[in-house]
Amino acid sequence: MKQLKVKIIEHKRIARDFYKIRLRSDSLAKKSKPGQFVEIKCSEGGEVLLRRPLGVHSILNDGIEVLYEVIGKGTESLSVKKKGDLLDIIGPIGRGFELYGKKDPALLVAGGMGVAPLLCLAEKMNRKKIRSYVMIGAKTRSHILCEKEFKRLGCFVMVSTEDGSKGHKGYVTDMMRHLLIVIRCRVSGIYACGPHPMLKAISHMADASGIPCQVSMEERMACGVGVCLGCPVKVNSGGYKMVCKDGPVFDSKEIAW
Amino acid sequence: MVNLETKIGKIRLKNPVMAASGTFGPEYGELMDINKLGAYIAKTITLNARIGNPPPRVCETPSGMLNSIGLENGGLDDFIKNKIPALKGLKIPLIASIAGDDAIEFKALAKALSKVKKIAALEINLSCPNVKHGKRDFLIAQDEEATYEIIDAVRRSTALTVIAKLSPNVADIKRIAKAAEMAGADAVSLINTLVGMAVDIDTKRPVLGNVMGGLSGPAIKPVALRMVREAYNSTKIPVVGIGGIMDYKDAVEFMLCGASAIQVGTANFVNPAASIEIIDGIKSYMAASGIEEIKELIGALKT
Numbered sequence: 001m002k003q004l005k006v007k008i009i010e011h012k013r014i015a016r017d018f019y020k021i022r023l024r025s026d027s028l029a030k031k032s033k034p035g036q037f038v039e040i041k042c043s044e045g046g047e048v049l050l051r052r053p054l055g056v057h058s059i060l061n062d063g064i065e066v067l068y069e070v071i072g073k074g075t076e077s078l079s080v081k082k083k084g085d086l087l088d089i090i091g092p093i094g095r096g097f098e099l100y101g102k103k104d105p106a107l108l109v110a111g112g113m114g115v116a117p118l119l120c121l122a123e124k125m126n127r128k129k130i131r132s133y134v135m136i137g138a139k140t141r142s143h144i145l146c147e148k149e150f151k152r153l154g155c156f157v158m159v160s161t162e163d164g165s166k167g168h169k170g171y172v173t174d175m176m177r178h179l180l181i182v183i184r185c186r187v188s189g190i191y192a193c194g195p196h197p198m199l200k201a202i203s204h205m206a207d208a209s210g211i212p213c214q215v216s217m218e219e220r221m222a223c224g225v226g227v228c229l230g231c232p233v234k235v236n237s238g239g240y241k242m243v244c245k246d247g248p249v250f251d252s253k254e255i256a257w
Numbered sequence: 258m259v260n261l262e263t264k265i266g267k268i269r270l271k272n273p274v275m276a277a278s279g280t281f282g283p284e285y286g287e288l289m290d291i292n293k294l295g296a297y298i299a300k301t302i303t304l305n306a307r308i309g310n311p312p313p314r315v316c317e318t319p320s321g322m323l324n325s326i327g328l329e330n331g332g333l334d335d336f337i338k339n340k341i342p343a344l345k346g347l348k349i350p351l352i353a354s355i356a357g358d359d360a361i362e363f364k365a366l367a368k369a370l371s372k373v374k375k376i377a378a379l380e381i382n383l384s385c386p387n388v389k390h391g392k393r394d395f396l397i398a399q400d401e402e403a404t405y406e407i408i409d410a411v412r413r414s415t416a417l418t419v420i421a422k423l424s425p426n427v428a429d430i431k432r433i434a435k436a437a438e439m440a441g442a443d444a445v446s447l448i449n450t451l452v453g454m455a456v457d458i459d460t461k462r463p464v465l466g467n468v469m470g471g472l473s474g475p476a477i478k479p480v481a482l483r484m485v486r487e488a489y490n491s492t493k494i495p496v497v498g499i500g501g502i503m504d505y506k507d508a509v510e511f512m513l514c515g516a517s518a519i520q521v522g523t524a525n526f527v528n529p530a531a532s533i534e535i536i537d538g539i540k541s542y543m544a545a546s547g548i549e550e551i552k553e554l555i556g557a558l559k560t
Contacts, residue, residue: 223526
């Protein structure tokens, strides 16, 4: 973990409120692992104060990419930054994903923006020649992100939308139930990122099927490094763990859903 | 050469900049040199472990943030066994911060911590807005008699420097500061956070899990400056200024209002090197203004 000034190499809007930013940094390229995140200072002065925690989306030879959605004042200020601007970043931070064996394919399940850290994981699996199924769920067709990118990495991609505008009509968890319980497809492990209720459902299904599962959790953060104790998640061993320092990736059995 | 040395009770600080309790930890050692600070204030501990409040515990507000951590900590034994050894590379004064339900708990904490060689001073947290203290429905620092009772109990239990941390959620800070002084506090530090809340209009719920939280950051600085000045004018003990200090200019403002030292809190989250930049900034400011001793700044506000 370092505090860095990094240059924006590319910054583009890839869908309605979704942006992808490419940052030049040898240190982040070398040290980042799938599942880790960075804390970005989105604005100098003004009323936006805290850094925003954003997942590492892709690890390049000379930097990283971050995918984000504009949801408030912080990400709004970030979205107007231009190519060539310098960003104040702390990272990489937190515990990332750990790979299970490669005997069976892995199952990656993303809800909405949950694709962000999972693409980075798929890149690593591609390098390690681990096959993978990828399930992407979103509200509607225009919110399905990274389908092409996953396919380019050789993943078998399945899509669901709540309104049925693309792929299966319903939730990703329906597709997951079909894959694991109805047709009993063998997978080495599940990696999931998305809204809390989705992660909860996935965790229960993983338990019921006896499949190991890692989840990437999200919580409002202040410091991002484990100092302020502002981003707790309740765990089965009693009390709370911090999403920033102990996570953001947890074994799903650790979490008190 | 400018001299930044300042004194709080019996402890000498090589410079007046400390990181505020709960906003700093050994984790920041990876990002900056902790030993450059004037002193290190640990996160508040209680006699027994506390699990803390349910999430969300933090949220940003315009030029500030709310927190309702709820004093999550492992208790006194964990602090002595695990937290202090983790600070073995610390070469600056270590200030422990303590909170409790009643005088008995404060006494027990003060006595036990006085035996720990590494600890130079105690900050008595009378003002955390996110926890309930026993049967009381007010903060200790909201009541003159309660403030007196707790500081008096601590004073009788320790020879260490005692700093009373006060709350801005009061009608008259002068009376509370005076009560702490009369009970034997070596200094007062203020302000802790202002009680506030944030609302989500989509869910129609409070943003924080605990409904209310403590407001910090630049948004509270004007209130803090006013209260530091009032405390400075109404007591003879040193005042430690806290509240939205982001850069050296803010720090100098607090010193002009009477602060002998300052604490940096929320700014650590924004920029872990903020305190170091503040120390360097004060140095340059003094050099440029022909001020040799930091004492010349303290309370030098012209009115």
